[in-house]
Amino acid sequence: MRVIAVANQKGGVGKTATVLNLGAALAEMGERVVLIDLDPQANLTAISAADEAELTTHDLLLSADVDLREIVQPTPIANLLVAPSEYALAAAEAQLADADADRAQFRLKDKLGTLAEGIIVLIDTPPSLGFLTINALTGADEVLIPVQCAYLAMKGLQQLLRTIEGVRQHANSELDILGLLLTMYDARTAHAEEVKRRLQEHFGDRVFGTIVPRTVAFDYATVAATPLVHFRPDSPGAEAYRALAREVIDRA
Ligand SMILES: Nc1ncnc2c1ncn2[C@@H]1O[C@H](COP(=O)(O)OP(=O)(O)OP(=O)(O)O)[C@@H](O)[C@H]1O
Ligand SMILES: [Mg+2]
Numbered sequence: 614m615r616v617i618a619v620a621n622q623k624g625g626v627g628k629t630a631t632v633l634n635l636g637a638a639l640a641e642m643g644e645r646v647v648l649i650d651l652d653p654q655a656n657l658t659a660i661s662a663a664d665e666a667e668l669t670t671h672d673l674l675l676s677a678d679v680d681l682r683e684i685v686q687p688t689p690i691a692n693l694l695v696a697p698s699e700y701a702l703a704a705a706e707a708q709l710a711d712a713d714a715d716r717a718q719f720r721l722k723d724k725l726g727t728l729a730e731g732i733i734v735l736i737d738t739p740p741s742l743g744f745l746t747i748n749a750l751t752g753a754d755e756v757l758i759p760v761q762c763a764y765l766a767m768k769g770l771q772q773l774l775r776t777i778e779g780v781r782q783h784a785n786s787e788l789d790i791l792g793l794l795l796t797m798y799d800a801r802t803a804h805a806e807e808v809k810r811r812l813q814e815h816f817g818d819r820v821f822g823t824i825v826p827r828t829v830a831f832d833y834a835t836v837a838a839t840p841l842v843h844f845r846p847d848s849p850g851a852e853a854y855r856a857l858a859r860e861v862i863d864r865a
Contacts (some may be wrong), residue, residue, distance in 0.1 A: 614725070614729075614731065614732050614734065615732075615734070615754055615755070615862070615865060616662060616725060616734040616736070616752055616753045616754050616755070616831060617711060617733070617734065617735050617736070617753060617754070617755045617756070617757055617791055618736045618738060618746075618749040618750055618752070618755070618756045618757070619631050619632050619635075619735060619736060619738065619756075619757045619758075619759065620738045620749060620750065620755035620756055620757075620758060621740070621758055621759055621760065621769070621770075621773060622742045622746065622769060622772065622773060622774065622776075623740060623742055623761070623766060624640055624740035624742050624759035625761075625781055625846075625861065626759050626760065626761040626766065626796060626797070627759045627761065627794075627797060628737055628738060628740075628759055628859050629652070629656045629657050629737050629758065629823065629824075630796070630825075630835075630841075631759050631794060631796065631854075631857075632648055632708075632735045632736070632737040633648070633656055633660065633740040633840045634692055634842045634850070634851070634854035635735060635757075635854055635857055635858055635861065636648045636733075636735050636840070637661060637690055637693060637810045637842040637843055637854070638842050638851075638854045638855045638857070638858035639858045639861070639862075640690055640693040641690035641842065641855070642859075642862070643692070643859075644692065644718055644731045644733050644862075645682075645692050645729075645731060645733070646692055646693050646694070646709050646732070646735065647685060647694045647695075647696065647728065647732055647733070647734045647735075648693070648694070648695045648696065648734075648735050648736075648737065648762065648795050649670060649681075649695075649696040649721075649734060649735070649736045649749075650669075650670060650677060650695065650697055650698035650737050651670055651698065651704065651721070651736055651737060651738050651739070651745045651746075651748065652698055652701070652702075652737050652738060652739040652745070653698060653699070653700050653701070653702040653703035653739060653745075654698075654700075654738075654739065654860070655697065655698040655699055655702075656663065656835075657695065657737045657795060658695065658697040658698050658699075659686050659835075659838045660689075660695065660838050660839065660840065661686040661687070661688050661694075661695035661697050662686050662687055662688065662689075663686045663695070663697035663710055664728050664825065665699075667684070667686065667697060667698050669684060669696075669699040669701075669702065670696055670697070670698045670699075670702055671698070671699055671701045671702040671705055672684065673696065673720075673721070673724055674702070674705050674720040674724075674748070675705060675708055675709070675719065679724075680724065680727050681696060681724045681725065681727055682727055682728070684697070689839075689842060690840070698737055702745070704798070705744065705745070706743070706744035706745075709796045715776055716745065717748075717781075718744070718747050718748055718751045718780075718784055719748075719751055719752075720748050721736075721748040721749060721751065721752040721775045721785070722751050722752035722785075725752050733841075736752070736791035738832070742769060742772065742776045744775065746776075747780060750776070750777060750780040750785065750788060750841055751780055751784045751785050752785075753785070753788060753809070754787065754788070754789065755788070755790070755791035756777060756788060756789070756790055756791060757791045757792055757794060757815060757861075758770070758773065758790070758793045758794065759793075759794045759796045760793050760794065760796065760808075760812065761795075761797050762795050762796065762797055762798045762799065762802075762804075762805035762808050762809070762824075763804070763805075763808065764804060764807070764808060766808070767808065767811065767812065770785070771849055777790065780852040790816075790819055791861065791864060792819050792821045792860070792861075792864065793812055793816055793819055793820045793821065794821045794823070794824075794825065794857065795808070795809055795812070795820070795821070795824045795825065796824075796825040797825065797827040797829075798824045798825060798826050798827055799824075799826075799827045800826070802820055809824070809828055821860050822856075822860060823853055823856040823857040824853065825850060825853045825854065825857070826849050826850060828848065828849060828850045828852075828854060830844075830845055830848050830850050831850055833845075840854075841854070842854055842855065
């Protein structure tokens with residue numbers, strides 16, 4: 614099993630699009646993939662068959678006897694399952710009993726052991742560095758960081774890196790940075806090249822060779838509640854996520 618958290622506390626940088634399309638591309642390659650929605654916004658959950666009565670990641674984190682296998686839902690895509698979220702997840706931390714405080718950040722990790730060997734788990738996180746993102750980083754083997762191709766996007770990275778370092782020191786010494794993924798790349802702005810160059814200076818080959826272009830096709834796919842990889846399989850955005858999937862497999 615390989616557990617990859619997709620995290621960046623900046624909102625709207627392509628976390629959910631990355632989880633969904635990387636997941637769909639890996640599934641297409643024959644990998645068995647489980648997507649975990651750890652965001653109360655539940656954007657990822659839209660592609661699953663879950664309805665409101667189903668158990669969610671809120672139940673997973675709060676109830677000791679709810680198993681990850683019980684909450685995963687099928688999607689229209691073969692080999693791709695989703696553990697759905699719901700808005701109530703936003704209150705999960707406050708709902709934990711005080712007695713559990715020191716295990717609070719291990720809530721997700723404690724539930725990951727029940728999945729079968731060979732599965733790839735991708736975790737979608739909210740735009741914050743709070744309880745839910747910390748749970749994702751604590752349960753993960755690797756973190757993938759989507760970075761929007763904009764100069765200011767690099768500023769928040771320091772804070773994210775400090776958080777990752779904190780999780781390494783206190784809870785998960787094995788946590789690796791799988792890579793930084795440049796998203797929403799607009800070839801018309803030279804600016805993006807500058808962002809890429811600077812990131813490579815800092816992170817070297819941790820920056821994925823694949824760059825995801827900015828294209829409205831992602832919005833159309835979102836409206837259709839389908840990964841772009843399936844909605845428009847030949848589009849440049851879909852091809853980018855397929856190339857990313859190959860890089861993710863190669864880096865294992
Ligand atoms: N490469 C792209 N080009 C253009 N639009 C994109 C791209 N990737 C994602 N989008 C769109 O940008 C918006 C934000 O993307 P997404 O929801 O993946 O970001 P996010 O980081 O998960 O946001 P949040 O922090 O709110 O969870 C969505 O409407 C999505 O369809
Ligand atoms: Mg999101």
